[in-house]
Amino acid sequence: MGEFGSFGKILIAIGVIMIIIGVLFLFGNKIPFLGRLPGDVAIQKKNFSFYFPITTCIIISIILSLIMWLLSKK
Numbered sequence: 001m002g003e004f005g006s007f008g009k010i011l012i013a014i015g016v017i018m019i020i021i022g023v024l025f026l027f028g029n030k031i032p033f034l035g036r037l038p039g040d041v042a043i044q045k046k047n048f049s050f051y052f053p054i055t056t057c058i059i060i061s062i063i064l065s066l067i068m069w070l071l072s073k074k
Helices: 002-030 054-072
Strands: 041-044 049-052
Touching: 002 054
Parallel strands: none
Antiparallel strands: 041 049
């Protein structure tokens, strides 16, 4: 079971991440602070708008890193 066991853990981890991303897509607009944190860049001009949620991306990255770290400990 050696190689297939570790491959199974990777598939489970990818599945958990996909579920989390799906839940964020479904309920992301209901979380009022998501995407509107201090540090998120929003520039709007007459014919141009640019939005990059830097702080939100960092927080999501930290959460996903913690989940991956917890899954790798087993």
